[in-house]
Amino acid sequence: MSKIKTHKGAAKRWKALANGLFQRRQTGLRHLNRKLSPNTRRAKHAPVVCTKGQKRHLDRLLPYSH
Numbered sequence: 001m002s003k004i005k006t007h008k009g010a011a012k013r014w015k016a017l018a019n020g021l022f023q024r025r026q027t028g029l030r031h032l033n034r035k036l037s038p039n040t041r042r043a044k045h046a047p048v049v050c051t052k053g054q055k056r057h058l059d060r061l062l063p064y065s066h
Helices: 008-013 038-043 052-061
Strands: 022-024
Touching: 008 052, 022 052
Parallel strands: none
Antiparallel strands: none
């Protein structure tokens, strides 16, 4: 049986965790941040964990991540 290709865009953005979920960095911190409150800016430093629906999709896109 042939190998399954990894989706390189998803591989660069998502990292597999030990519990089987995936996490990525929060978006919206590159520029135009002056209008955001300091609390909002700080909150965007926390990583984002995938939802159940995203996990199903990511398992297909990243077959060799676990």
